[in-house]
Amino acid sequence: MAKIFTDCLVTGQPIDTGIEVDEASFGRLPLFLGRVFCAHCETEHEWTKDKAKLVDADKQQA
Numbered sequence: 001m002a003k004i005f006t007d008c009l010v011t012g013q014p015i016d017t018g019i020e021v022d023e024a025s026f027g028r029l030p031l032f033l034g035r036v037f038c039a040h041c042e043t044e045h046e047w048t049k050d051k052a053k054l055v056d057a058d059k060q061q062a
């Protein structure tokens with residue numbers, strides 16, 4: 001499973017959306033608009049699939 005991150009528009013820091021998905025499932029998702037609370041600037045940001053970054057938890061630890 002991978003976690004979805006999106007960049008904060010203000011600080012450029014990655015935000016953990018709290019969503020876990022495998023890459024195959026993510027690829028099948030349609031374009032959508034998500035909202036995530038950003039801990040970096042304490043604001044809610046909107047994000048879309050094309051702004052999302054999948055981070056594989058297993059690969060990250062290696």
Ligand SMILES: [Zn+2]
Pocket residue numbers: 008009010011038039040041042043045
């Ligand atoms: Zn932010």
